[in-house]
Structures are given as C-alpha cells and as structure tokens.
Amino acid sequence: MTLTDLTKDELRELAGRYPQSRSALLPMLHLIQSVEGNVTNEGIEVCADILGISAAEVSGVATFYTMYKRRPMGEHHVGVCTNTLCAVMGGDLIFERLKGHLDVGNDETTEDGKVTLEHIECNAACDFAPVMMVNWEFFDNQTPDSAVELVDKLRAGETVQATRGATITSWREAERVLAGFEDGLVDEGPAAAGPSLAGLEIAAERGWSAPSVDEAKQASSGSGDATSDTKTGAAEQADTQRAETETKVEESPADTAKEGEDD
Amino acid sequence: MTDTLTPVLSADWGTDRAWTLEAYERAGGYSALETALKMAPDDVISMVKDSGLRGRGGAGFPTGMKWSFIPQDNPKPKYLVVNADESEPGTCKDIPLMMATPHTLIEGVIIAAHAIRAKTAFIYVRGEVLHVVRRLRAAAREAKEAGYLGTDILGSGIDVELIIHAGAGAYICGEETALLDSLEGRRGQPRLRPPFPAVEGLYASPTVVNNVESIASVPSIVKNGIDWFGSMGTEKSKGYTLYSLSGHVARPGQYEAPLGITLRELLDLGGGMRPGSELKFWTPGGSSTPILTAEHLDIPLDYEGVGAAGSMLGTKALQVFDQTTSVVRCVLRWTEFYKHESCGKCTPCREGTWWLVQTLQRLDEGQGKDGDIELLLDLCENILGRSFCALGDGATSPITSAIQHFRSEFESGLHTPSRELFPPAASTLFAPQTVGGK
Numbered sequence: 001m002t003l004t005d006l007t008k009d010e011l012r013e014l015a016g017r018y019p020q021s022r023s024a025l026l027p028m029l030h031l032i033q034s035v036e037g038n039v040t041n042e043g044i045e046v047c048a049d050i051l052g053i054s055a056a057e058v059s060g061v062a063t064f065y066t067m068y069k070r071r072p073m074g075e076h077h078v079g080v081c082t083n084t085l086c087a088v089m090g091g092d093l094i095f096e097r098l099k100g101h102l103d104v105g106n107d108e109t110t111e112d113g114k115v116t117l118e119h120i121e122c123n124a125a126c127d128f129a130p131v132m133m134v135n136w137e138f139f140d141n142q143t144p145d146s147a148v149e150l151v152d153k154l155r156a157g158e159t160v161q162a163t164r165g166a167t168i169t170s171w172r173e174a175e176r177v178l179a180g181f182e183d184g185l186v187d188e189g190p191a192a193a194g195p196s197l198a199g200l201e202i203a204a205e206r207g208w209s210a211p212s213v214d215e216a217k218q219a220s221s222g223s224g225d226a227t228s229d230t231k232t233g234a235a236e237q238a239d240t241q242r243a244e245t246e247t248k249v250e251e252s253p254a255d256t257a258k259e260g261e262d263d
Numbered sequence: 264m265t266d267t268l269t270p271v272l273s274a275d276w277g278t279d280r281a282w283t284l285e286a287y288e289r290a291g292g293y294s295a296l297e298t299a300l301k302m303a304p305d306d307v308i309s310m311v312k313d314s315g316l317r318g319r320g321g322a323g324f325p326t327g328m329k330w331s332f333i334p335q336d337n338p339k340p341k342y343l344v345v346n347a348d349e350s351e352p353g354t355c356k357d358i359p360l361m362m363a364t365p366h367t368l369i370e371g372v373i374i375a376a377h378a379i380r381a382k383t384a385f386i387y388v389r390g391e392v393l394h395v396v397r398r399l400r401a402a403a404r405e406a407k408e409a410g411y412l413g414t415d416i417l418g419s420g421i422d423v424e425l426i427i428h429a430g431a432g433a434y435i436c437g438e439e440t441a442l443l444d445s446l447e448g449r450r451g452q453p454r455l456r457p458p459f460p461a462v463e464g465l466y467a468s469p470t471v472v473n474n475v476e477s478i479a480s481v482p483s484i485v486k487n488g489i490d491w492f493g494s495m496g497t498e499k500s501k502g503y504t505l506y507s508l509s510g511h512v513a514r515p516g517q518y519e520a521p522l523g524i525t526l527r528e529l530l531d532l533g534g535g536m537r538p539g540s541e542l543k544f545w546t547p548g549g550s551s552t553p554i555l556t557a558e559h560l561d562i563p564l565d566y567e568g569v570g571a572a573g574s575m576l577g578t579k580a581l582q583v584f585d586q587t588t589s590v591v592r593c594v595l596r597w598t599e600f601y602k603h604e605s606c607g608k609c610t611p612c613r614e615g616t617w618w619l620v621q622t623l624q625r626l627d628e629g630q631g632k633d634g635d636i637e638l639l640l641d642l643c644e645n646i647l648g649r650s651f652c653a654l655g656d657g658a659t660s661p662i663t664s665a666i667q668h669f670r671s672e673f674e675s676g677l678h679t680p681s682r683e684l685f686p687p688a689a690s691t692l693f694a695p696q697t698v699g700g701k
Contacts (some may be wrong), residue, residue, distance in 0.1 A: 005521065006674050010591055017426060018426065019340070019383060019466065020447070020466055022447060022448035022449075023428075023446055023447055023448050024448065025449075026390075026428070026430065026431050026445065026448065027428070028430065029431065030390070030429065030431065040699065046396075047321065051448070060347070060450055061449060061450055063428070064433065064450040064451065064606075065433050065451075066430050066431070066432035066433065067376065067390050067391065067430075067431040067432035067433035067643040068432075072635070076641070082596075083354060083597075083600055084352060084509055084550065084582075084593045084597050084600070085509055085582050087596055088584065088588055088592075088593065088687070088690045089691055089692045090691035090692050090693055091692070092687060093687070093691060094689065097331035120391070121350070121352075121434065121600055121603070121604070122350060122351070122352040122353070122354075122600075123359065123391055124349045124350065124354060124355045124357070124389070124392065125355050126352075126353050126354070126355045126507065126509035126510075126515075126582060127355055127507060127508065127509045127515040127516045127517065128355075128419055128515075129509060129510070129515075129609055129692065130691075130692060133391065135393065136390070136391050136392060136393040137393050137394055138392075138394070142690065143384065143692070143693045144693075146595040154329075154596070162394065164362065164394065165393065165394035166393075166394060170352070174317045174393050177393060177396060177397060177400075178390050178429040179429075180400075180427075180429075182397065182404070183397070185397060186397040186398055186400075186401040187280070187281070187283075189363070190326055190396060190594070191275075191276055191277070191278065191279075191280065191282055191363040191364070192273075192276040192277065192281070192359055192362065192363040194516070195267065195514075195515045195516030195517065196273075196276060196359040196362075196363070197273075197276060197516070197517075197521050198508075198514050198515070198516025198517060198518065198533060199268050199270065199273060199276055199506075199516060199517050199518035199520070199532075200270050200273050200276060200517075201277075202268060202518075202520075202532050202533070203266070203268040203269075203270050203519075204268075206267075206268075208266035208267060209266060209269065209270065209274075209495055210265075210266075210267070210269035210270065210271045210274075210364070210495065210503060211265055211266075211269070211491065211495070213487050213488060213491050214441065215494075215656060216487070216488075216490050216491035216494035217490060217491075219265075223383065223574075231328070231332070232548045234324060234325050234328050235324070237323070237325075237566070238317075238318075238322050238323050238324040238538030238566075242648070242656065245648075246456045246457065246459075249456075249457060250457035250458075250647050254289050
C-alpha cells in the first residue's frame with residue numbers, strides 16, 4: 001500500500017501544529033496507523049522524511065509505545081484491564097474466557113480479522129472495575145458473560161455503544177481521532193455515570209456542598225498560610241524524598257557552575 | 264465546620280451536556296478568567312501561592328511556587344504543560360473530570376498560562392481514552408471560537424494557543440521529564456534533574472508541568488478567593504480534592520471532600536465494604552504508595568497524615584481489598600506492571616524489576632526458596648533512590664510495605680500457591696456471595 005498525497009498533506013498539517021515539528025511524531029504515527037492498519041515501514045520513512053530525522057529515530061519511537069502496532073490489527077481492538085485491581089475484581093477471568101472464546105492469545109487477532117485481543121494496563125476507571133476497552137472506549141463493570149456477548153456483537157457487525165462514550169466505529173477511525181482529527185461523535189454518551197457521581201449524589205441527598213464565599217469569610221479565623229514559601233522547605237514538605245534530594249542538589253554550592261556548557 | 268463532602272470540580276458532572284461551552288457558561292464558567300486577565304500575572308501567582316494549593320498529581324508540591332520558579336528574564340518562550348497522562352494504577356479522577364467538564368480544565372489552563380506568561384500550552388492526555396480526547400478537542404475548539412483562546416483573549420491583549428496532544432501508551436510519560444521528552448516526539452525517558460523543567464523544560468525552555476486536578480482547581484480559587492479555599496482542608500493541606508474509591512467497597516466512585524477526611528468516613532458514606540467483606544489492605548494514593556491496613560482507617564487523608572503513617576497521599580486513589588485477596592498475587596501483578604513500564608534507561612530499575620518479578624512469581628506459585636523474602640528486600644534497597652525517576656522507587660513500595668504488614672503470606676509462598684490460599688473467583692465483582700447482595 002502506498003500513502004496518498006492526502007495523507008501526506010495531513011501528516012504535514014500535524015507537523016505544522018507544533019512550535020517544533022518533531023513534537024507531532026506521536027500524532028503522525030497515530031495517523032499512519034489509521035490509514036495503514038499498523039505502523040508500516042513506509043509510514044516510518046514518510047514521517048522521517050517530513051520531520052527531517054532518520055527512519056531509525058522514528059522506529060525507536062514507534063517501538064517504545066504500546067499503542068503502536070507493527071503487525072496488522074483486527075477491525076476492533078479489545079483490551080481487558082488485568083492490572084491488579086481489575087484483575088482481582090474479575091479481569092483475569094474475563095481475559096481467560098475471551099482467549100478461549102476467540103481462540104487467540106494475547107496481542108493476537110481472530111481468524112476473521114475482526115478482533116485483536118490484548119490485556120491492558122490500568123486505564124483510569126478503577127471505580128468501574130472490571131473494565132474493558134473497545135477501540136479505547138470504556139466498557140464498565142464487565143463479567144465473563146458480558147465480555148463474550150460484547151465480542152460476539154462486534155464480530156457480527158452489530159451496533160455497539162460504549163458505557164461512557166460513543167458508538168463504536170473501528171480501531172482505525174479511533175486512531176484518526178487520537179491523531180488530531182475530530183469525528184463528530186463528541187456529543188454521544190453521558191457527561192458522567194454511575195460511580196463518577198457517587199459523592200455528588202450522596203452530597204445532594206444530605207444537603208452538603210462547598211461553603212459559600214460568605215460562610216467561608218465567617219469561618220476564617222485568619223489562620224496563616226502554613227505552606228512553605230521557600231523552595232527547599234516546599235520540597236521537604238512535598239510528598240517525596242526525591243524532590244527534596246534533587247532540590248538540595250540544585251541549591252548546593254558544590255553545583256557545577258559550568259553545567260550546560262560541556263557540549 | 265465545612266460539610267463532609269464539598270463538590271466543586273464534580274459539582275456539575277450530573278448536568279445535561281456538561282461538556283459543552285453553553286452548559287459551562289450557564290454555570291458561571293469563564294468568569295474567573297475575566298477576573299484573572301485583569302490581574303497582573305505576578306498577582307495571579309501570589310494568589311495561587313497564598314491559597315496553599317498543592318499539586319494533586321502525587322507529589323504535593325505547592326502549585327503557585329512552581330509557577331514562581333519560571334525565570335521571567337529568560338528570553339525563551341515559556342510553556343505550560345498539563346499532565347493528563349493519568350496512569351498510576353488505582354487513579355481515576357482526571358479522566359472523569361475531562362470527560363464531564365473539560366472547560367474547567369481549559370479555563371484553568373488559560374489563567375495559568377497568563378500567570379507564567381506562556382503563549383503556548385499543551386494538554387498531554389494519555390491516548391487510551393478516546394472519548395476524553397474527543398471532549399477535550401471539542402472544548403478547545405469551542406473555547407477558541409468564543410475568544411477564550413487564541414490572540415487577544417477577551418480584548419486583553421493576551422495570546423494563548425492550546426494544543427491537545429494524545430500520548431501512545433506509556434506509564435512513564437506521567438513522569439514530568441519523560442512527558443516532556445515524549446512531547447518533543449521522542450521515546451519517553453526521564454531526564455536527570457537539576458535542571459528542573461522550570462529552567463529547562465520543553466525545547467529547553469522554561470516550562471511548568473501541572474496535574475489536571477491542580478490546574479482545574481485554579482478557576483475556583485480565582486473566583487471565590489483564598490479564604491474560601493483555605494476554609495476547607497487542614498492547616499498544611501488546604502482545599503478540597505477528589506478521592507477515588509475502588510475495589511471491595513459497597514459504593515466505589517469519586518468523592519470530593521476537604522483534605523483530611525479519613526477512609527473510615529469515606530467508606531461509611533457509601534455503606535462500607537461490600538456484603539461479607541472485611542478490609543484487609545488498601546493503597547492511599549495509587550500502587551506506588553506503600554499499602555496500609557485496617558489499623559490506618561482513621562488517619563487524616565492529607566499530605567502530612569498519610570506521610571506520618573509511612574505512606575504517601577499520592578493521587579488519593581484508594582484501592583480497597585478484602586480478606587478474599589492474596590497480597591502476594593496483588594504485589595506480583597503490580598510488579599509485573601512496573602517491569603513492563605520501566606523505560607529501560609537506568610539499570611537498577613530495568614534489571615531490578617525483572618528480578619523482583621521472577622522472585623515474586625516463585626512465591627505466588629508456592630515454589631519460593633529459602634531467603635526469597637530477604638532477596639526481595641535486598642533488591643528493593645538496591646533499586647530505591649538509584650534511578651533517574653521515581654518509577655523504580657514506586658516499584659519497591661508495594662513490596663516492602665506488603666512484607667512489613669503480611670510477612671506470613673510471603674512465607675506461605677515457600678510451599679502453597681496463592682490461588683489455593685485465596686481462590687481468585689471469590690474476590691471478583693461477580694462472586695456468588697456478592698451477586699444480588701447489593
């Protein structure tokens with residue numbers, strides 16, 4: 001397959017969006033995936049050419065990030081979170097069931113080319129565990145049965161909508177949005193659902209809210225600001241020993257004065 | 264006395280089409296921006312400094328102070344980068360915020376850019392959240408069309424361009440210097456500090472990197488004032504924050520409360536543990552923060568309180584596990600994650616996490632060798648503090664803390680597989696004893 005002029009124009013457009021064009025490399029690789037179905041050698045060379053860097057440099061980037069695939073992908077990417085919390089809540093059993101049901105291993109594609117199955121890391125929806133993603137859209141509170149039903153629908157070409165998100169398109173179309181082109185589906189799905197609203201609902205039931213500005217004034221006893229106002233003090237107060245050590249290195253008189261001039 | 268829950272960031276998450284500019288403006292959105300644009304940049308910095316707002320992404324460094332480190336006499340352009348690469352296991356607060364009310368973040372971005380005099384700002388959002396990327400792109404477009412972004416914002420003469428940038432799947436890019444390398448189109452590998460990003464960040468220019476929740480908190484401070492903000496929270500940990508409750512609890516979810524609430528209080532609000540469950544262990548702020556147990560239910564969840572208990576507030580990601588859960592299995596899985604996500608730059612982290620996984624796999628299988636526990640502790644000691652960034656440090660936290668609290672379970676790993684001691688099916692959301700129990 002050869003990349004069209006239209007794609008090359010879009011790649012250049014992405015490069016033009018940044019103060020320095022190389023910053024566009026991640027979006028450009030997403031676009032290559034949407035057009036080619038994976039990061040191809042030709043895609044790597046075209047990106048290198050547009051950015052004026054070597055193909056080896058682009059390849060080094062493409063192989064660092066998990067979302068870039070060097071093998072052809074299925075129409076849909078199905079991810080099962082098997083990081084600790086989701087695994088414990090059922091993600092491991094869901095993943096095992098799907099491997100058996102689809103007859104594939106991790107990061108493999110079904111024979112009909114419809115589904116690529118992968119176990120994924122924490123996707124920031126732990127209050128909805130166990131979580132699955134289809135083309136990086138949320139499918140919350142899954143069970144082995146619901147997971148099988150979901151992949152069967154995808155393989156049959158039925159319409160499927162994410163729990164918190166839009167109608168499922170395809171992995172390639174998703175990659176195009178990630179690259180930086182809108183697809184008009186932003187208004188589908190809710191603002192928030194279920195656990196996202198837990199605290200808000202409890203607050204509403206009990207009549208709780210943040211104080212008004214007037215209430216806060218009355219409550220204010222003029223207590224001083226206890227947050228440190230020196231850099232070392234703040235680093236000490238900060239939640240990591242690392243910040244403290246690094247700050248002390250920076251402020252140490254032994255600091256090499258010529259630093260940064262050694263190239 | 265403030266209320267137990269104080270929704271500010273989450274207050275409008277239940278609103279119809281909350282993600283649109285129309286809904287945000289109806290709720291008073293972008294009024295803080297108008298106020299801030301009339302203030303001198305240094306006054307905005309002082310305000311945020313005096314508010315006591317501390318970073319909500321893990322480290323708790325004062326946000327306003329970070330802004331004040333930008334050397335304004337440096338002729339290079341200044342940059343603001345929002346770290347929206349939320350990937351720390353257990354952490355799930357920024358994603359719902361950006362999904363529901365992306366304009367809160369964007370308003371904060373413009374105010375912060377004005378304060379540090381940045382004309383270009385970036386939101387680096389992880390790539391694995393398609394719908395959040397959609398909502399951010401649409402919100403940035405709407406904000407620009409309305410004159411909140413672009414040139415001469417609201418006639419103030421101030422220019423700010425915002426670029427929504429999707430990552431490509433790498434936990435390490437949540438580390439601020441790795442994020443900057445990634446944003447420059449490179450492999451995401453951390454840089455040695457100093458120099459800090461404030462001096463040499465993106466494109467070797469002065470750069471502020473802030474977490475989503477930190478930046479999203481700024482409009483409320485500008486709008487309501489520092490006394491209002493300080494009326495919530497504790498002496499050194501001021502304000503409100505999002506606590507994320509997950510795992511074996513009756514009502515997982517987002518709970519926005521003043522800093523200093525306890526896990527016991529949070530659990531009580533949602534009806535405690537799931538039916539038949541007893542609390543065994545929990546993380547206060549993601550998997551990189553040492554685990555705690557039931558004896559820590561009453562510690563105040565603020566930077567100082569959790570620190571005093573030997574852990575860290577981190578991202579306030581409260582992952583709660585009950586008596587059905589094998590601590591060895593959990594620690595193994597977290598360690599496999601760190602091994603997978605280690606960028607490979609520093610030897611102790613790259614090699615050490617492989618050794619840790621091998622040893623933990625033996626213990627999980629009930630095939631541990633004499634001395635394996637000591638080996639784990641020795642490995643941890645040789646990883647902690649010996650790499651460029653905190654990933655390796657984080658990898659040791661679950662191990663050392665789990666051995667401290669549950670040593671006997673690791674000893675059982677010398678002869679019995681964890682799955683026999685703790686059958687995994689009993690822990691699941693769909694386990695028989697919990698189905699229908701809710």
